[in-house]
Amino acid sequence: MNKKARVGVVAVATTGLMALAPLAFANWTAYNWDNKGVNAESQRWSDGDYTQVQFTGCHNGYTSYIADSVDVQVWRVINNWPDDSYDKKTFTACYGAGTSNGEWSEIPTGTAQYYFQIMAIGGKTVGGPTVDVEKVYVDTTKAD
Template sequence: MSVPNSIRRAAVVLTATSALGLIVAPNAHANWSSYIASWGQGEESRRWADESYSQLQFTGCTVEHGSNNVTVAYYRDVPLSTDPKEDSKTFTACFGSGTSNGEWTGLASGDWYFRAESIGGGGLLNVTTVSVDTTQAD
């Protein structure tokens, strides 16, 4: 028994539409919090939409098999192109009982993420609380 052409076309359109929805799914917007467990050098955060300002905070940092510092860089996510790097910041205050804070201003509108550029002595990074705040007013 053959399937009519109209049903086949409808199935193809439905499948293509569903796939497109997954491809263009929106990134997380604005402020968020999470944690980091056993990150190595080069690991990347999730993406979020931003317009001009971001503040990144790490609280409760430890490095397995390394020294107490981590350098993170902000990148703009540019589809089908090399992601431009904005700037790097080295965090040390989050080791022990403090919080490390990095601020980036004048960011281009778009999707952003941070990446572990280096982790003290090549160890693995753990952070109890990671926060991204895109509201400069606070």
């Protein structure tokens, strides 16, 4: 096999492997993060030593009889092992005109991947409640 052909095979093989891994971003924003139930997970992101998660415009799904709150927990991905969890935060301000803000500063420095998970909606940890969030913002830089 000539050098050009080997480079092409390596490029295709590498691209194929990268396609299998979940994407991780630093800061990111999602709009219309809708119909999320308990245990729903966000996309992954890379982090240093700080994470901020903000929800704006929260509305409970088809269940209007539950409290206006959503519990959010950040997790660090550990391959082939249970993920590490960090403090759970309860977001309520996003149900009004405000923005709910959670900050996690105990995140270990490094290049690990993180995600957040919905742990409860209106205090309910099982069942059918869902939440719609108009804007989700994740920031990994404390300076801004």
